[in-house]
Structure formats: structure tokens, C-alpha cells
Amino acid sequence: MAVNIADLVEHAVDLVPERVAVICGGRQVSYAELEARSNRLAHHLRKRGVVPGSHIGVHSRNSIEAVEAMIAAYKLRAVAINVNYRYLKNELQYLFSNADLVALIHEQRHSEVVAEVLPHVPGLRHTVVIPDESGQEFTGVAYPDALADGAPDRDFAERSPDDRYILYTGGTTGQPKGVVWRHEDIWRVLGGGIDFLSGARLPDEWHQCRAGKDFALIRLPVAPLIHGAAQWATFQSLFGGGTVVLVPHFDADEVWQAIQRHRVNVLTIVGDAMARPLIEAYHRGGYDASSLYAVSSSAALFSPSVKEQYVAALPNIMLTDAIGSSETGFSGIGVIGRDGQPKDGPRVKVDADTVVIGEDGKPVAAGVVGRLARSGHVPLGYYKDPVKTATMLTEIDGRRYAIPGDYARVEPDGTVTLLGRGNTSINTAGEKVYPEEVEGALKSHPDVFDALVVGIPDERLGRRVAALVQPRPGATPGFSALDAHVRGLIAGYKVPRSLWLVEEIGRTASGKPDYRWAQRYVEEHRDANVAV
Template sequence: MANNFADLFEHSVDAMPDRIALVEQGRRITYRELDERANRLAHHLASVGVGRGTHVGFQMHNSIDTMQTLIACFKLAAAPVNINFRYGPDELAYLYDNADLEHLVYHACYGEAVRAAAQRSPRLKYLLCAADDRTAADTEVDCLAEVTDAAPATRPDITRTADDRFIMYTGGTTGMPKGVLWRQEDMWRVLGGGIDFYSNEPVADEYQQSRTGAAGEPSTWLILPPLMHLAAMMPTFIALWSGNCVIFEPRFDPAAVWQTVAAERPGVMVITGDAMARPLIDSYRAAPVDSTGLFMIASGAALLTQATKNDLLDLIPNLFVSDSIGSSETGFGGIGFAQRDTDPSRKPRVSIGRGAVVVDDDGRPVQPGDQGWLAKTGAVPLGYYKDEAKTAKLFKTVDGERIVITDDRAILEDDGTISLIGRGNMVINTGGEKVFAEEVEGVVKAHPAVYDATVIGVDHPRWGQQVAAVVSLSADAGGTLDLPDLQAHVRGHLAGYKVPRAIWVTETVTRSPSGKPDYTWARKYAAGHAPDYRADRE
């Protein structure tokens, strides 16, 4: 079966060399051209010490150069390491050290932070800079375009295997970044189409995706989340392994996205949750474009609220909206398709993927109708990089089978689907009652005065914690929030103890680059400011 990601890509190149692989701001590159550019960069990286198992950092936003870098690393059986380009020097220095980076490729616009962090990272010995749409390449280090032009275009002669490493650093919702280590074949199985997402059956062989792609007409995918996250990297590779075309935008600008939709006619748009969906909805309503051809908006990494699903379905006729679950630790967990529903408290429901189960505290499957922890069996990660304690906590062996038990609470429904409740580590304990932040967030964001919200627990002398929220207001709110009205709205859908008692209003609710709530930021904001609205619990 499949060796590594580079093999799967080369199968598509060999089958469909002249198809367009990538589009970036009007620039187009074929599969053959992308392969040759990756080959050239691989030869250069090998000349500066990159080989099997080498960790190569990429601190880059979405671009053709980024995909060239990823593919070049995989061709050498090296492991590209995603670096969050929003990090400051302290966070970068920690990540460079924790990931054992000796080589780093970065976009020039991040040069200042890279240089500051590199001074505190003695292990980092080689920097390679790529010019971007705003900044020329640093002159003090090698330039990606120049080294690419100078190297041979032949494929490097490297033996690659299914055991070659894939590493993905995740900051999660709390804590320091940690690297999740996978075998490449396992990652291909769970998030790359090696197991069909709809039938849950393994593909026939490593050529099936490229073979199927070559037999049909290509589709075009507009992928908006940053490539440093699985929510963008894996859909991009799925598209390339199947002979399709991927469009990149260097940064998320809703108006520019819709102009790209009108110009390029993508069939699929990949986003992450409300953080992208709601600005896209507002922009489209303000300035509609011809969206002919767009038939699917697929959200991953962060679930859409029901109110946002309704708005998307109303936005474009005959549009399909999908919601998928998964994580760096589990891969694909399940997929669901949006339906209109007037109840904003409706729990997201998905059809589970192969190996996804709901288990009890002992790691054994629950019965239909019961609540438990979302877990994954089968192809699972090797563990956390350099962290045996966290590995032992998350990865268990139950009845002889290795299993990943997540912090996500879910209900196994009678029809075999699962309804997601929320993250266990985000539970607010108020007077002995457990409140899941995500459940309240979905209802709060459905209020017409609220644009975005992160729900947290704040200390209370009697109840232990009270439910609170940091919100940004919609344009129609007029800069004010009627707290009793918001509370009545929430109480109309949820139990009274789940109603927020304190509200902080901010211009923008900060989220992670993947669109997930940043609970650490929300708690710090609440701790540093007096609430704008407060009401005691009955």
C-alpha cells in the first residue's frame, strides 16, 4: 500500500501531468510544474543536511511555495513541522526547541519574529526565506526562488516507506503547543481518503485516488483555513491526490474570497466554523457575486452553529453544507450535512467515521442513547512528540486494542449517529450542574445582537462558578446589548443554570487560526476587565 504523501502526489503527476494543480492570486501551476519545483527544493534541502526523519519547520501562509515546501520534505522522507505564524518570539523559540528544528522555511513577512526567535534557538542552523505578496525575501539568508532555480528537476532517489513520520503541532484550546506524531500511512487512512469518508471502506490500493481522478473531470477547491492546520493541509492533499485543482488566498479577506469565487468558479469551499462562515455571509449579503458552480461549503476543525447553518443554506440556492469532526489526535471522526432548524440549541449530529466510537470512563463502547467520550480505534497516532506523560494519558489499550479517548462528550444515538455535546475540559461546574461551553455559545450567537461569543466559567462564592460570556456585537446592535433579552433568549432554549450571568463586550472575539474558541484569551480578558453586564443567579 501507500508509502508516503510524496508517492501519492507523484501518482497524480504521472497520471495527470498537465492538469492545473494550484492557483494563487491568478498564478497557475500544473502538476508537472509543481512536481519539478518540489524536486528542485528537495535536492537543495538535501544539500544542507535534510534527510530521513529531519524536522523542517514551515512558517508560511497559504501559497504555492508552501505546498512546494511540504512536498519537497515528504520526498526526502523528512517531516515538515507546522509553525503558527501568529506566534511571537517567545512562543516560536519554545516551539523551535520542542520540535528539534534545525531547518526552517518561512515567508518574508514573518522575518522579524523568526530572527528574534532564532537568536534564542541554538539548534536552528539553516533558514530559507520565501518572498510573499507583501514582502521581499530576506537578503541575509538563502532565497527559496533562487535555490529552486539552481537545483536539478529530477526526482530525488530516496527510499520512502509507510512508516515515514508525519507531525502536527497543535495548541488546542489551552496549554503550550504539542506535537502529535503519526505514521504517514495512518494519517492517509484517517484524513487523506485512504478510507473512504462516506462508505468507511479502505480504498483498493495507493493508486485508486489518482486512477479515479484521471478517469473523471477535475473539480476546483477553494481552501481558506491556513495550511499549518490539518483542516487545510489534508483537504489540499486529498484534492491533489485525486487530480483536482486547489485555490489559495494568502489571507482571509471575505470580500476577496467572493471575488475569487466569481472569477474561478470553485465547486467546493473549505472553511473552519463560524469564524469564517459569518464574515463570509455578511460580505455576500453586502455585495452578492455570481457564485455559479459553488455547490458545497465544507467546515472542519470548528463546528458551525445551527444559526450559521441556516444562514448558509439561505445564502445560495441548492448549496450543500457539511460539518466534520476530528482532531490532530484522532483524524477524521465523522461528517454531517446541515439541515434547517429553528432551534439554536440543536446539537451537531454526524455519521461516524471508521473506528470512531463513544466510550464510557473505562474505554468501552456505550449503548445507544447513552452519553460518553468520543474515541478512536484503528489507525491512531504514535503519541505526543517527546511527552510520554501526555501520551499515556490520552492513548490507552482497552481489551488489547489501542484507543484514543478524547475530551469530547457525545451521545450515541439509536440510529448509530452521534450528537456532540462539548469538550469535557471546557465544562463549567455551577452549583454542581455541568454546563458545556459550546452548547451555550451556539444559543448566545443566535441572538440578533451578538456576532460572536466565547463562553467561560467565572468564580462565584456560592456556586463555585457561573456561566459568563465574552461577546462581540452585530452591526445591528447599535453598540448596546439588552442583557435581560439575551438571558430570556437563552432561557427559551436551555436550562436556567446555563444562562450567562456576566457579559464582557469586546470589539472582536479572538479565536485560534483554525477558528476554534480561544478560551485562554477569553479568561484573561475577563480577568482584566470589569463585566459590561452582570446579573445574579436566581
């Protein structure tokens, strides 16, 4: 069995060629059209020197072309590299060079900054430009011309489960780093190679397309395709013969309009940054969500107050919280009900390959905090970074584990509560505080729309807890009111001692909290805090 991303898509193409594969904006393509267009692009790239193992950047917002570009790369046994469309010149130059790009597919709106970077990346020899309304001048080949240059035939070499998949992740600190996976391993942990609820492994590479032959599940991943959660929601849908609905950029009302128009069944989001504006737009717009039967949040914590809003507003849907990372893939899932919501993080049932380990490298007992670790199907490491690879991958009792740095606590019933990344935790007077827990408490206040929590220097405590709060429109929450509210939910040492009210919380394109932005803001506005 040769489990390969391109093969898995082609199995669905062969089974349901006339079914709609991808919808974005006012356009859609069938599986047969997706196949022909991806083949054409792959043949064009092969003419321009792309060979197995080559790295091809995909620098685009959500679009049909972005999906085709990724598939075309994998058809050639090349590697698609996700490029954050928010990056500026220096960030792009670092990524293009670090990832060893030989070709780049980018939207026309990025032409000016790409032109500035190209002279500094001599290995990047070819660009394909996706036309848009920006009107920017560009060099390279226009996307329609690239398709016209290539044949629609599927005449590619045999592929392997050992072909590489790389996902660049910005994380919360440091430069972006590429997590390298084998195709078979990433399929098992993110692509549907296991049943996420039961943990059962799929028997073969044709199971997904056969299971989806008679029913086209319609799925809308809200996050941008530069994010692993959106990529793999898209790939899962394509592997199973489903229909993917994309929105070019995040707008809460546009998401609900797409759900209503296309009768979406499954909505995948990334934490509160998407969940909160979505549920408020739902109430404001009176949208028809009767087709929707599942909403899943992954890759960022889903705060208790927002969970409660979804359960109350959409009582007939399945609401799930999934945990995982670019370095582990899926690690566990929790189904959220009306009662007994944990206040400090998602509580999930982990799969058989996931454990929580202590400082001694051994699994911890109930009630103890440790680091989340996964064995079995794990990545090969970070691209061109053996030092970071050695810190992320370790061997315990003869088994290889990926340990990305997420802290968690084992509960008495065997479930696990995810607490957050260790590199963002705050050591205050010897106590460890996880920002996500404090953020959840802040966001449950009716005057708070969003919040980030960081540690700042303190002469007595070493570090003290500080909060940046984005108020709801028209509200100005006072420090005393927030302090009293939060003290009723979490221990006193976790309560913010400094507070900044901001117009908007900084988040990444995927909706994850941008703690580097928060630290910069605090340093630049030291005298503007509400209280100390």
C-alpha cells in the same frame, strides 16, 4: 503498497502533469511545475544537511511556496512542521526547540522575529526566505535562489508508509504539542483513504488519482495551511489530481471572488468564525456561486442559526458538518438539511472505528454523555511527551484507542452529537456545561455576531457561566434581552450569569475559539461585565 504523502502527489503528477495544481492570488502552477519546483527545493535542502527524519519548519501564510515546502520535505522522507505565523518570539522559540527544527522556510515578513529566535535554537542551521512586499532584511537563502540551486529531477530514495507526519496543535490550553502519525494512518483518516460518506476504504494508493483523471475537482480550503483541516483538504485535492485554490489570508469577499473567478466546486471552512462572515458577504456582494456544490465545516462547531442561513441562501449545495481532531482525524459526518437541525451541536453518523465511551471505558448507551474515542488508524502519540501520550492513547478490550477529550452524546438512532472539549467545560453547581452549546444559543440572537463562553469563579456555584459577546455593528444587546433569548433555547443552569461586550472575539489563526484569550480578558476586565 507504500502509502506515502509524497508518493500520492507524484502519482497525480504522472497522470495529469499539465493540469493546474495550485492557484493562489494571481499565480498558478501545473502539476509538472509543482513537481519540478518541489524537487528543486528538496535537493537544495538535502545539500544543506536535511536527511530522512529531519524536521523542517514551514512558517508562512497560504501560498504556493508553502505547499511546495511541505511536499519537498516529504520527498526527502523528512517532516514538515507547521509554524503558526501569529506566534511571537517566546512562542516561536518554544516551538522551534520543541520540534527540533534543523531548517526553516519562512516568509520575509517574519525575518525580524526569526532573527531574534535563531541564536536560542542552535540546532536550526538553515533558513530559506519566501520574498514578499515587507522589505524586511533577512539572512539565509532567498527562495528563488534555493530553487535555482537544486535539480528538478525525481531521484529520491524509496519511501515508506511508516514515514512520519507531525501536526502541531495549540489546542485550548497549554503549550503547542506535536501529534505524530504514520503516513498511511493519517491518509486513512484525513487524506481520503476512506470514503468519508460511506466509510468504505480505498482499495489502493492509485485510486484517488485514477478517479480524478477525467474531472478536475476545484477545491478552496479557507483556513490557513498551518491548520490540519486546510492541509488535508489540499493534500486530498492533490492526491486526486484536482485543483487547489488558496487565499493568502481570510477575507470573506476575497473568498467569494475566488469562488466566482475559478469556478470552485468545494469550499471547506472551520466553523462559525468563517461561516458567518462568508454568508453575510455572499448576501452583500451578490456573488455567483453556481459552480459550488458542497460546503463542509470541520474542526469547530457550526452553530444552528448559521446552518439555517446557508441552507436558505444556497439550497442546491450539500452542506456537511464533519467531526474530528488532530488526534483522531476524521470521525464522522452529518449532511445538513432544511428540517430538524439539532440545537446543541453537530449530529453526525460516526464511522465504524469511532465510539463514545464512559468513565468505565465501555461504550455508553443512548442518551448518555461520554468521550469520543477512535481505534484503527490512530496516531503514535505526542512528540517528546510520553505523559500526555499516555492520557490520549489507551487500550480497551485489546484495541488501541485515541481519546483526545471531546465529549459527545449517543442518540437513540445511533448518531452522535458532539458537545465540545472536556477541558473547556464548566462545572457549575455539579452540572457540566459545554461552552459550544451556549455559544450557539447566543449567536442565534440577531444582535450577536460572535460569542465565547467560559467559566469564572463563583462562591456559591464553584464556577459560573460567563459570556463574551461581539455585537453586530450598531447593535448593543442588553443582558436582559440575551438572557430571555438564551433561556428559550437551553436549560437555565447553562445560561450566562455574567456578560462582557467586546469589540472582537479572540480566535486562533485557523478560526478556532481562543479560550485562553477569553479567560485573560475576563481577568483583566472584571469590573466591566454587564451583569452578575
